[in-house]
Amino acid sequence: MDNNILEILIFNVGQAQCIFFYPQSHPEYGMFVDCASGENYDPIDFLIKQNLIHHDGTRHILGNLTITNYDHDHFFGLSNVRQKMHIQTVSLAQNISSSELKSIKPEITEPLKHLCFLKDTYTAPAPYHMPPYNKYIYSLTQNELALDQFNTDHLTNHLSQIVFVEYGGSKICITGDLQRSPAWEKLLQKQEIQNHLNTTNVLVAPHHGHDNGYHENIFLHCINPDCIIISDKDIMYDTQGGMASKYAQHVNTGVSLNGINPLRKVLTTRSDGHLWISFYSNGGRTYRSFTID
Template sequence: MTCHFIIYNVKLGQCIGVLPDDQPDHAMMVDCGHDGDFHPIDDFGRYLNKIGNKPSLRTLALTNYDHDHFSGLPKLYKSAKIESVLLPKNLGMKEIRALKSESTDALDTLEHIRSTYTVPIRGYTRPFTRKAFSLEQMELTNAGIPIETNHLSQMMFVKYGQTTFCIPGDLECRSWELMLAKPDVQDWLRQTNVLMAPHHGRENGYHEDIFNYCNPACVIFSDKPIVHGTQRDMIATYASHADGITYTTRTGDSVQRRTLTTRNDGHILVTVPLSGAPTFKAY
């Protein structure tokens, strides 16, 4: 029994497919960014059970209300049967629209989903454990932090077997201060083996104190080609906190790595067994 985590290369954006290989009816997608003509559901849907002629996605979770985390939502909603959603609850739809410069199909689809998926699915047991944390607007206000989508990211932990992924969305240093003060967040960080770099690995998403609690084997960046110096410099910073893993490249070579990036490594597959350590390879 294994669970596959596919980190899709959607340039500046994020999309992670979570697929228990023996229970595809419990598959989850965390964020649904896309890149041009590439929509991750076109690949991920091949592994899912069908309802009618559509692949069935048990859960769509969003970590952030910025477009790079849900730009593929219109295509996903049309081409797949989404059974449940896990969305940040700290912003209303009017507030989300007020923070955006224009209306888009993705925003319209998001509004439809928020008004439609109002009752959680109950009565089933997931093969993995998930936990979500997010800050409330009052917490930001009291700390003098502006009300922005990054600071209100939904941080998700997904655990299967002995491996825990931390997917913190676009949390920035100032909002990390508040998150790191929460004992439950500290406990989940202590379990974390694989960390998705906050805010795509940008400098303002880094907080050194994360690693007072978190000792990851690997840090994974979901990001576009380098156009800013901090994109390059932060790889070394995060690598200094990671123990390292063996990564199998597209050519089949085994190399030792502390960080992986979608911009250099493309799609990344992490296969997690029910017992033992995960494997990392190009997908």
């Protein structure tokens, strides 16, 4: 069995997001990028049942928790995460404080309390956390955004983290709830982000694939993705309609899902369910769907 694989599980959690990274050679470096849960299941329970969460003989351990966006649909499973496992490290945006975050939320929920606890507690660097994959994170500051121009309903979207994860010469880009203006316009001016997009193989569409997250200039740099993934629920809003086709025009070939043709340029949790991507150390990539009993 080849253990030099990074498994990437993208769960169908409706208009929310939960992505788990499992490096087979070093399971202690398992990582969540966002941690929403489904209506009738929690990805945490599935991962524990499948022995995909590292256990040190005493407790389950999550190597890292990264949150791309501070809206509840990106972290409302956090209470269960903290109850069932120890989180070793976190990657949380520092462009908004816990007090600022609480001030713009209509309700201080339990998941929000857990999030703010992590923000205020996990403040020391973790120099010995060295996973077998590389992770690069970027976000804008409030000063860069001049946020006083915008409605506070959208502040957390513009402050989203963009996350690149690279393994074996393959790279996935996860874009949170970034919106076209001003967030993407400003981020796309940064050379490092341009360079990462240029070598991105899998792009998770911004803001669940809604129109206000789309920016055509992303694809001046992300010029040859294998596919684009949309994590979203059934179409209910005008901003969702036609977006799969719009994104598909930026993919040249597409991928085989479950080894079946025709090739797919856009995969959606809405239509395809849970998605499992494998990055191999030799640069290969495979795509399949899976079910949760």
